[in-house]
Amino acid sequence: MKQVLQFRRSGATRVVEVPAPTTQSNGLLVQNHWSLISPGTERMLVEAGGANLLNTARQRPDLVRQVLDKAARDGIAATVESVRSRLDVAIPLGYSCAGTVLDVGERLRSEYQVGDLVACAGAGQANHAEVVAVAKNLTVKVPHGVSLEDAAFVTVGAIALQGVRIADVRLGEACVVIGLGLVGQLTVQLLKAAGCRVFGIDVADDKVKLARTGGADDGCMRDDADLHERVRAFSGGRGADAIVIAAATSSSDPVQLAPSLARDRGVVVMVGMTGMDVPRNAYYEKELQVRLSRSYGPGRYDRTYEEDGIDYPLGYVRWTEQRNMQAFLQLVAEGKLRPGVLVTHRVPIAEAERAYRIVTGEIAGSYLGILLEYPTNPAATRTTIEVRPPLAARPLGTPGVRLGVIGAGNFAKSVLLPSIRKLSDVDLRSVATASGSSAQQTAERFGFSYAATDWRNLIEDPNLDAVLVATRHDLHASVASAALETGKAVFLEKPMALRGDELQQLLDTWTSSGKVLQVGFNRRFAPTYLHLKHFFSGRRAPISMSYRVNAGGVTPSSWVVDPVQGGGRVIGEVCHMIDLLAHLVNAAVTSVYAEPIGASVATDDSVMLSLRFEDGSLGSIMYASGGDRSMPKERLEVLGDGRSAVLDDFRTVQLHAHGRTQRIGGALATQDKGHAAELRAFFDAIRNGRASPVDPLQAAHVTRVTFAAIESMRSGFPVSL
Template identity: 45%
Template sequence: MKQLRQDYRGGAPEVVEAPAPRALPGRILVATRASLISSGTERQILELAQATLAGKAAARPDLVRQVVRTARREGLRRTAEKVRAKLDDPAAPGYSLAGEVLEIGRGVAGLAVGDRVACAGAGFASHAEINAVPRNLCARIPKGVSDTEASFATVGAIALQGVRRAAPALGERVAVSGLGLLGLLTVQLLKANGCQVLGYDPDPARAALARELGAEHAVSADLEGAAAAFTGGAGADAVIVTAATRSSAPVNAAAAISRLGGRVVLVGLTGMEIDRDLFYRRELDLRLALSTGPGRHDPDYEIAGRDYPLPHVRWTGQRNMEAFLDLVASGRLTPAPLVSHRFAIANAAQAYHLLGGGGPHLAILLDYPAPPRAAPARHLSLSRTATDTRPGVGFIGFGSYARGTLLPALRAASGTTLTAVVTSRGLSARSAADSAGFARAATEPGAVLEDPGTQAVVIATRHDSHAGYAAAALRAGKHVFCEKPLALDREGLDAVRAAAAEAPGLLTVGFNRRFAPLMGEMKAALAGMAGPLQILYRVNAGPLPPESWIHGTEGGGRLLGECCHFLDAMAHLAGAPAVSVQAVAASGAGDVVSALLRFADGSTGALVYAPMGDPALPKEQVEVFAAGRALRLEDFTRLEIAACGRRKVLRRKQDKGQRALMAAFVAAIREGGAPPIPEPEIFAATEASLALEQAVRTGRAVPLQRQDGT
């Protein structure tokens, strides 16, 4: 299929061939018929992509600070690799389209194959021939509404939410500042609501179009004078700002033309350095509109498909889309006159030339061929199939960690060739193949699991799929490198254990801490020590946004997703598996945990997992006490060993062992050696993480079964 791609390294947008996505649970597969280019949002993405590195840094100072912190910990080379990996992940422009349902994912109700739908959502409703869209981001298109009109549904819902936030009453005088797509749709919505409308835009042609669409008055100069005449000197009851500019002039101009006690609603992307005196003296109500409406930016609503109950939240994003389409069907809204240009998807780059300053424009539409009759192609060969005797490695999942850490580690190990990369989105698979040199891009795991040229599989998907993919790859006769965690529940762990017992392939999990050089020095310093160890592992994990996928079913929570690292590292230092786990969590915070472990050799371990801290303090600190020795490892950059009244300090750039682990994995598959981590230790660490999560839930100590069955 064809899809538009925007390179963040500064290149112009281009149309590429990409494998079609799958209809995952909760999503529908849509063949696009028309998609709308949003001038404001997509122009900003284009400008950011084409800016210099300095320009990108000026636009995102928060990311610059994050890069600086990473460079201090990990060094310039590894930080540069991560930055390059981020820049190699292109954008998929587009967020408003109309199309036809091709397939229905599990759990989707209310739609059928062949239905016409309008779709919303950046990263979902992209400029592509086929898109996989969550159910709550789709609205059925009523009869009589064309694909052209329906492609405005997302932008129309944004305009409608702005009008709802203004709460206009019948007969009120309302001003609209900025007469682009949003503004002109807002003018029509206000007229449908029984308001008298004043429009303003510096472009006289847009002001004239606003008058044609029903505005009583529209001007391109002297807004204050026009507003005074329009309202008889009283001021506007409400002003809706739909301008797209970094300047704060529109919001302050809105205040200047408002009546005492009026409402100012910001819908467009404008500056917000407000003139306090203007707002204070008129006691104005400043409101912001949440894009398409309630549910926007909520992954439970948008991704998981949990709708808000209508009696409590009347107008969600989806219901705003439906209301907009109904208004179009009734003839009270006419978005078609806003279309200034149309291009076929194959010529989308020309549309973006126009968007970047190639001439005046308003709504730009992309048109698509008729939906395919055959099943969409989900494998794409890139003709990199030269004979190679090195072991072939394929990736299932290729997010930022795979791109920025696992792939560089695999390349550093050398001795392999890249066969296929599988992701849920076709564009990310194609872009990963282009940037990394995979022979094939795909959206179906079979491209890796069923490929005879792929000897090893790297699994780097979201956590809930790790166990299933690992078991399937082992049963397919592949060697497996699974990024942690191996499993989120007992059933998944048992499935992997059974597959590993029957399959010849090696199983490795990304428990890299034990391969860190300074962790190796710590282990060596403890060699031959008599008696048990006392281990304290403190993790200053830092907060995650509440909407992060780690907190949901895909991630399984931070205890299962991350603490397995630290449990494995403590077992490695003790040289024995955990036999019991008990833990307490802070009140109201299930991932703020203090845990106590007992190991089979009598050693004890205390894990303090603290997501409430500040990143200025090092993330990880390990202290070990044993037989007259004390050791302290700080963030894998400094190791202090105290013995016989003397101290020895070792320092190095941060190295958490990812490259050493991958090198050991590659050596094992090439030379037929033992796995880097013995399977019993992999399963023991996973058992311990499941026990930790259970101990937090129940408040009771959880015993663990040892490998000998006792």
């Protein structure tokens, strides 16, 4: 299907062929008829994307510092790959559209059916694309009598409506709208529908005239010498009761103009992306209220609302995002709002690049509402596209391993795929991600033959020898099991599973398949660690191990700490440390005691673990998120049997014995956590018919230890295994 993408590295905006999305259980698959370009927001995005790296560095010194810190911590090569993986990204544009339902997720089949007309919202979902997959709470039915052209304004309309709600205006009040773009024009219409008198201000005379057509009682240009006198006369000499700033500008002029137009104790509402250099005295002297309107209503930026479809109770939150969308379309149906008068251009999706040249001013002329039109295209629903001709077909079992990759986030693109690309006997055949644009871009960058949005396409592909699974954690076990069932070897990023039942099912499937299953416990392949392990290989007594991790924090909204999708950081990352200690002593964990550090069990991003191993060895893991990032991330100290060793962030290892110290690595040593070696071992095992380099039974034991650690944190007692 065709989709409009902006390329972060070059800043170019292009129409690209990408695989269509799949239907999610709590969402709809929609064939777009129209989508709306928001001139203010999307112009700023396109212009920001077109800024060169030097200008970006000047504007965001904090990002430069992050890059320098990462280079010092992880090495230049790893930093270059990480930065490149973030720059080589195509951003889907658009967030407001309308069309016809093609497919209904299983959780919505009582509410929608194929053929329903719907309007959709949400960046990353309601994109400029022939087909979009949109979650439940960002979709509404189009009322009878409302055209799909008008319905495509639903997001912008909901933004304007939320701004009016935040202003909390009353019948008969005098209101000023500063900025008469799409949001400003719809704000004018909404205020009139609410029984207010409206004065519009803009830098362009044609926008002021259009506002009058839309119902504004008066208006003028920003540079009108009589502006203040006209607003004073309009408001009966009192000043405006409410001022809604809907301008899209980095300038603070609108917020500095507002107090001179407002009445004493009036309200100023910020709706647009506007500079916020607020003149304190001017606001203080009139005791003005400054209110910020957050997008299109409660639920915005809440992943549980927007992605998981969990609504707020109406008795507590009357007007959510979705209910604002419904209210806007109902007002259109009643003839109280006329978004159609704001349309200046209708452009076929194939010519979308021309539309953006209009928005950025490369093509001269006035514009306001630009609609992209979509033809009926049955082929647009295909979930795979060919990116390059595949290599000559090879029978299964020959030296070249044909690989499919399921999931391609930042870690896969910056660490795993660059390592695999260097292996001459691996054919990168296919990649699948939930986002069509991500799949297409990853396929182009790394040379995959085809890209897909449905991971089942790869599972069913008979021309694959192996699958690498790097999805979000909740899919690990089920995807790996499905691949093993079809006779494919599997490299599975940690964790193996989030629940005991799916872990056991994965083990049962692996046992019956006879295929290689390797879990991504890379640290046991790290060169510095292997020196340490060899150093203690001849020991005759238990050892003590202390593992400190300066983990850094993650945002509470991150999927990593979501109990359903990520499972938390103990299951998702501390498993690495447990595996390394168990591998070092070559013994199973017999008991674990875990305690959160100054936080609830639910966050689990700072925790202390005490481990006892069946050979009598003891291990402690301090996994803490509260440290400074300039400190190296990982340090392992080992003592016992007359020996001591210190492994410092997989750069250096110090080995102490018989009063002497051997140091391997140096201050400038490159960090190597074993990723390349573990991947090489995986493909060698497939080609040579050997067992997995990481025993799945050992990996499963480590996974069960993480489950026990969570149980220990909840109970406050040690847990035996």
